[in-house]
Amino acid sequence: xxxxxxxxxxxxxxxxxxxxxxxxxxxxxxxxxxxxxxxxxxxxxxxxxxxxxxxxxxxxxxxxxxxxxxxxxxxxxxxxxxxxxxxxxxxxxxxxxxxxxxxxxxxxxxxxxxxxxxxxxxxxxxxxxxxxxxxxxxxxxxxxx
Numbered sequence: 001x002x003x004x005x006x007x008x009x010x011x012x013x014x015x016x017x018x019x020x021x022x023x024x025x026x027x028x029x030x031x032x033x034x035x036x037x038x039x040x041x042x043x044x045x046x047x048x049x050x051x052x053x054x055x056x057x058x059x060x061x062x063x064x065x066x067x068x069x070x071x072x073x074x075x076x077x078x079x080x081x082x083x084x085x086x087x088x089x090x091x092x093x094x095x096x097x098x099x100x101x102x103x104x105x106x107x108x109x110x111x112x113x114x115x116x117x118x119x120x121x122x123x124x125x126x127x128x129x130x131x132x133x134x135x136x137x138x139x140x141x142x143x144x145x
Contacts, residue, residue: 025135026082032125033079036092040072064098071095079129082138089130096123 041047046055058065071091078088096119104116111117134140
């Protein structure tokens with residue numbers, strides 16, 4: 001005869017460990033998208049030295065530089081605050097895949113010699129965020145209520 005112990009209240013340890021993944025998801029989403037937004041600000045506003053280290057910006061409406069910077073800024077802010085996170089993160093991921101394969105991959109196959117590590121990492125992290133969602137600490141969670 002086997003006896004199974006059932007409890008109705010979560011233990012203190014399980015409650016604490018359930019919060020950790022949500023906090024990690026939120027922190028990752030916020031930090032990665034903040035860095036992404038900064039890249040958009042460089043292209044659109046010339047901050048941090050701009051695209052040419054002299055405060056220059058990308059030409060307005062130019063493809064793909066200006067449009068990529070707009071995606072960085074706008075979709076990055078959406079992911080940052082966790083609003084319409086999945087489609088925004090998917091757009092960010094696609095933009096970085098495009099950047100990798102059109103700018104970096106023609107130089108060399110692998111990311112180290114072609115300088116595409118940031119594009120590859122952003123692409124995969126945003127794809128992960130699109131797949132798992134924004135987590136509990138996001139405006140999407142409030143919108144669902």
